[in-house]
Amino acid sequence: MEPQMKRWKGSAYDTDSWVAYPVLSDEQSQDIELTDAFAAPILNKRETSRLVRELNSAYPLNGLQHIKRVRACREKGGSYPLEVLVCLRSDALHIQAVSIECLLPPGMGSDGLGEPFIVKVPARPPLTRPQFEQASKHWPTSFHEDKRVTVALRGELFTPPQKATMHTYMMSAVAAAQAAKKMGLEAVGAVVVNPSTERIIAVGHDCRANHPLHHAVMVCIDLVAQSQGGGCYSLDKYPACRFMSPTFDTLDSTLDVDLKSQPYICTGYDLYVTREPCVMCAMALVHSRIGRVFYGTTAADGALGTKFKVHSQKDLNHHFEVYRGVLSKQCESLHE
Amino acid sequence: METDKGSGAASVESFHPSAEDIEKWMTSAFDMARDALESGEVPVGCLMIYKDEIVGKGRNEVNETKNATRHAEMVALDQLLDWCRRSCLDPSSVCEQTALYVTVEPCVMCAAALRLLHIPVVVYGCRNERFGGCGSVLDVSSADLPQTGTTFKCVSGHRAEEAVEMLKTFYKQENPNAPKPKTRRD
Numbered sequence: 001m002e003p004q005m006k007r008w009k010g011s012a013y014d015t016d017s018w019v020a021y022p023v024l025s026d027e028q029s030q031d032i033e034l035t036d037a038f039a040a041p042i043l044n045k046r047e048t049s050r051l052v053r054e055l056n057s058a059y060p061l062n063g064l065q066h067i068k069r070v071r072a073c074r075e076k077g078g079s080y081p082l083e084v085l086v087c088l089r090s091d092a093l094h095i096q097a098v099s100i101e102c103l104l105p106p107g108m109g110s111d112g113l114g115e116p117f118i119v120k121v122p123a124r125p126p127l128t129r130p131q132f133e134q135a136s137k138h139w140p141t142s143f144h145e146d147k148r149v150t151v152a153l154r155g156e157l158f159t160p161p162q163k164a165t166m167h168t169y170m171m172s173a174v175a176a177a178q179a180a181k182k183m184g185l186e187a188v189g190a191v192v193v194n195p196s197t198e199r200i201i202a203v204g205h206d207c208r209a210n211h212p213l214h215h216a217v218m219v220c221i222d223l224v225a226q227s228q229g230g231g232c233y234s235l236d237k238y239p240a241c242r243f244m245s246p247t248f249d250t251l252d253s254t255l256d257v258d259l260k261s262q263p264y265i266c267t268g269y270d271l272y273v274t275r276e277p278c279v280m281c282a283m284a285l286v287h288s289r290i291g292r293v294f295y296g297t298t299a300a301d302g303a304l305g306t307k308f309k310v311h312s313q314k315d316l317n318h319h320f321e322v323y324r325g326v327l328s329k330q331c332e333s334l335h336e
Numbered sequence: 337m338e339t340d341k342g343s344g345a346a347s348v349e350s351f352h353p354s355a356e357d358i359e360k361w362m363t364s365a366f367d368m369a370r371d372a373l374e375s376g377e378v379p380v381g382c383l384m385i386y387k388d389e390i391v392g393k394g395r396n397e398v399n400e401t402k403n404a405t406r407h408a409e410m411v412a413l414d415q416l417l418d419w420c421r422r423s424c425l426d427p428s429s430v431c432e433q434t435a436l437y438v439t440v441e442p443c444v445m446c447a448a449a450l451r452l453l454h455i456p457v458v459v460y461g462c463r464n465e466r467f468g469g470c471g472s473v474l475d476v477s478s479a480d481l482p483q484t485g486t487t488f489k490c491v492s493g494h495r496a497e498e499a500v501e502m503l504k505t506f507y508k509q510e511n512p513n514a515p516k517p518k519t520r521r522d
């Protein structure tokens with residue numbers, strides 16, 4: 001364990017002081033998109049199933065299977081308890097005067113429906129609980145919940161023992177950042193961990209005073225390569241940048257020979273870094289096939305949430321999970 | 337393809353390679369790429385040119401270093417920095433007047449590295465649909481990233497079909513590693 005740990009107030013495992021939140025893709029984190037539709041009150045409740053059947057064939061909600069056709073009327077004491085979605089506004093653009101007779105196709109009797117009105121409905125299925133809650137305010141929507149995402153968004157994905165482990169890894173990254181700061185370098189530190197063996201593989205810090213591209217993440221990636229007999233950075237003057245030679249128990253029995261012959265050296269590994277990586281470092285992690293990334297504090301040009309979300313970029317061939325906020329206070333205070 | 341005549345001893349503002357420069361240095365870059373292909377390596381040729389001199393020349397070194405970030409551009413940038421050290425020249429003033437000639441669009445990582453070093457111009461052959469950082473996947477070259485160096489100008493499409501052909505040939509031989517090519521003419 002790093003001696004620096006004791007300097008922090010309270011216990012070294014004061015895991016209540018921080019929460020790890022997932023950095024989700026834009027699709028998952030943006031506000032839901034709405035589209036206009038016509039709804040009408042159902043005058044006689046007993047005709048509901050006929051009306052739904054006829055409307056489904058006249059105006060199928062193609063691509064909008066997440067929208068429920070009927071909703072219970074909102075205002076209590078309203079004259080009619082149920083309302084039905086007639087069609088999307090885009091289905092009825094040619095219609096001049098909006099009345100129920102005009103909206104319905106020839107052949108479908110308008111009896112049973114009241115005067116139409118405009119509502120907003122979600123244009124896409126909600127992907128997260130916050131999106132679902134937002135969507136449901138407008139119109140009843142179905143939701144296939146990813147429970148793991150819901151729990152993660154509450155900041156409750158990791159158990160206290162898991163958080164204690166994450167805490168020690170990030171403390172090593174913080175210690176490396178402090179070592180860098182002492183040498184007049186930028187106070188950014190990073191640690192690569194094999195989560196299946198719970199062993200630290202490399203610890204690095206920012207070395208850009210020596211080389212403008214040797215950011216902490218790039219240094220760590222080269223140190224992982226060095227631990228496997230490769231690598232090409234000379235980091236001798238930075239004792240806090242180091243790698244652990246694999247012993248036989250950490251020699252990746254989890255990876256098959258095929259993978260090992262490829263330079264995807266970070267496959268299955270986690271990175272802990274005190275500050276959100278820049279776009280160069282984020283893409284370097286894609287090339288290295290990192291498993292997960294945890295960072296403490298955001299950066300103005302950060303590429304794992306702030307400016308780009310390289311980890312969830314659809315066109316790229318490797319994606320990974322990202323969590324922010326691990327030891328956020330300690331990581332922020334590195335830059336004070 | 338967009339070219340600019342008569343740059344020569346240009347200021348930083350108007351620093352831009354001439355059509356003759358492009359022809360000459362892309363020929364060298366393609367020669368490198370062909371050599372690489374013939375020895376079974378990723379067919380990407382890459383040169384850093386400062387005042388009509390090669391100051392960096394990279395080839396992909398991912399396999400031998402086991403470091404997945406050792407793309408030709410990163411290797412060439414390291415050579416450029418070494419060259420500055422040996423020549424006792426200030427890297428930032430050299431970089432400001434250095435152009436990169438490369439047969440394939442630099443990836444997102446390399447494009448960011450070029451920004452961080454303030455390289456003003458990149459001349460490339462074909463697009464890199466898989467990883468491209470000059471518009472194909474992300475446009476790092478012109479994005480608003482005030483903490484990530486300076487934007488750079490791209491001159492694309494030079495002998496693009498040929499660059500694509502080389503990559504395709506390489507694909508057939510093996511590997512999920514190579515950039516996925518597509519011609520770009522703009």
Ligand SMILES: [Zn+2]
Pocket residue numbers: 215216217277278279280281282
């Ligand atoms: Zn970086």
Ligand SMILES: [Zn+2]
Pocket residue numbers: 407409442443444445446447
């Ligand atoms: Zn690259």
